[in-house]
Amino acid sequence: MSFEDLNETRRPELARGQVCVLIATSASDSTARRCVESVMAHTAPEVLVTVVERSARAVNRALALVAPADAVLLDAPCLVGEDWLARMRDAAYGDTTTATASALASDGTALALADASACEPASACAVEHSMRLRPRLGVIVGPCVYLRRDALELAGEFDEQLELSWALRVDYAQRCLLSGLAHVAADDAVVVPLERPEDSGGQLPRVLRERYPYLSEPPAVAASETLPRALEAARRPRARLPVTVDVRALDGAITGTQRHILELVRALADTEQLQLRLLTSPGMSATEEELLRSLPGVELLAFEEIDEDTRASIVFHRPQQVFGPADMRVALRLGERIVMSQLDLIAYRNPGYHRRATEWHSHRRVTRQALAAADRVVVSSAHTRAELLSDELTDGDRIRVVPPGLDHIGAADEPRKDDEAKRDEHPDGFLLCLGTDFRHKNRLFALRMLAEMRTRHDWRGGLVLAGTHIPYGSSHDAERELIERHALEEAVSDLGAIGEREKDALMRGARAVIYPSVYEGFGLIPFEAALSGVPCAFAAQSSLRDVLPAEAAIIVPWDPRESAARLLSLLRDDAARARHLELLVRAAERHTWAAAAAAMLDVYREAAVSPAREAATLSRDELDRERELRELVAAQDELVARLVFERKHTQGMYDRLHTQVGFGLGLIGPDGALPEDVQRALLALSAQRWLSAPLYSVVGRCFRLLRLLGRKMGNGS
Secondary structure: OEOOOOOOOOOOOOOOOOEEEEEEEOOOHHHHHHHHHHHHHOOOOOOOEEEEEOOHHHHHHHHHHOOOOEEEEEOOOEEOOOOHHHHHHHHHOOOOOEEEEEEEEOOOOOOEOOOOOOOOOOOHHHHHHOOOOOOEEOOOOOOEEEEOHHHHHHHOOOOOOOOHHHHHHHHHHHHHHHOOOEEEEEEEEEEEEOOOOOOOOOOOOHHHHHHOOOOOOOOOOEOOOOHHHHHHHHHOOOOOEEEEEEOOOOOOOOOHHHHHHHHHHHHHHHHOOEEEEEEEOOOOOHHHHHHHHOOOOEEEEEHHHOOOOOOOEEEEEEOOOOOOHHHHHHHHHHEEEEEEEOOOOHHHHOHHHOOOHHHHHHHHHHHHHHHHHOOEEEEOOHHHHHHHHHOOOOOHHHEEEOOOOOOOOOOOOOOOHHHHHHHHOOOOOEEEEEOOOEHHHOHHHHHHHHHHHHHHOOOOOEEEEEOOOOOOOEOHHHHHHHHHHOOOOOOEEEEEOOOHHHHHHHHHHOOEEEEOOOOOOOOOHHHHHHHOOOOEEEOOOOOHHHHOOHHHOOOOOOOHHHHHHHHHHHHHOHHHHHHHHHHHHHHHOOOOHHHHHHHHHHHHHHHHOOOOOHHHHHHHHHHHHHHHHHHHHHHHHHHHHHHHHHHHHHHHHHHHHHHHHHHHHHHOOOOOOOOHHHHHHHHHHHOOHHHHHHHHHHHHHHHHHHHHHHHHHHHHO
């Protein structure tokens, strides 16, 4: 039915609870025709469908003529699909206080699926995967909106002084909200716009700014935290999920953590399942940056380039624990959902690894905040998972165990001549202890084992210590003392921090690796040693007990004599050595980066559609409050600087006046002879050098002349 046919005399009989469709269009004939054909093809014959002029006045008239029925308004041409009207109605009547329901769109609107298939307007995937959350909206979003009659009766007709888009999407929307009604998204109904919808998200018309001074510009679309989740669910299965991974740790030496991050992003890129963006640090070397750029389908985002226009990904992944509030701010800024990796809890539990108590408490506080806000928490072992649960830092439903891959570690090469030279420094070769000198790495125990092997078993080998010296919680001084006590100076070499190539060379040249760590989140070194063909002495402690076969453990915690004897037995028995390596290699084969990446993809997908968490919402609110506080502080600083400048300027004027008037200073001030208004006038005058200088010069000459005349008159008398 056309608008001309819809009049009082030919008006169809409609009852409350029925629905009709109004197509408001000013589009070309072909575009309008496609829209009408689509609606007619997917709408029951008994439903009234009419085309009206695209103006608030025409729509008001049409709404009045179809009363008391509800109406679905298409305020721009679009295509609809199967059961679209039923889904729109279900959304609109999901709650008694709902005023309108806005359909999702394939693209071009604030409710766009963006990459949804346009071949089926109803988007079968959206219907299949929708969670029907009906997220609340702060405005109405076209081009397809269900208008309930009871809301129209309560809030009134559209403002005919406004463009239809503003009248519907903002003005009518706000009148409904102020009346206690709500707007929702019909997150299982999708339309395909046939032209770019008019944007009601730009600068508000002046009349709307005056009516609704509380609105932001552009007005906020989401009125609840469920909208991102609802949209992501409707988008599934999407070709590539947008994920940002924080790789700022890759700005120095490659340690176990850095190796984990690097191999993970490589494996994730290889899946071709993500729109993968990597957050980089200003300190990253050109080599590392080029390596990351070479990964397929990867975008780099420099930390210093983040601004207001930087888009947030669906998921932000911090692949290591946070160390300060700034890490949380970045995560909340760049991700709608947050995934946090907690590699271990050693810094959380050990105050000695911090400069002072306040820093330790700050680290614990931000760790708790991060784990509470995270939609998913990733750990590398069951041991770390149990720790998080025992300390009640998170709940079991959000923890996922994703071990790292180990297939990046190559098989042992033939020893090179320089490796043989290292062995020749000691008749029995050398042992290698890899790791920083944190106390829990227990390098002291490696020294005690060496002392036992040399004194009790006449083993004439050495020990190479390789790892970064850390500033707090280091065992360095205790190591020096123990070396001197046991006269091990000639047997021990402390190399400090080393690179990957040097580490590989040392690994190939060593008789065995000693890894006496008391606490680990996973523990790569025993696997690296075994895959390089070198046995490793470790203790079945913490996560090592989970990921390594207990029968391969050489160290008896913490008995240096028994541990030394067992290691020597392994070194002198080729069959025992082969069995030890076979156990470790077999355990390593279970951990591949492809499996780790596949598991992480599942974590990202779970996080993308996870419910909005109160802790995450509070963290975002705190971030907004902090931003507002920074703006207030900056404004205050600017005001203080201006006042200081003005005070100095005023003081300068006062000093100039003092210099020019000299003893006349007694004329001004609280007790000055001159009236206060005259003092202010003189002070203001003195600030204008171009005027005050010649005027004061004239005044001075007059004063000197009067004084001279006075003297003459005095002499004459």
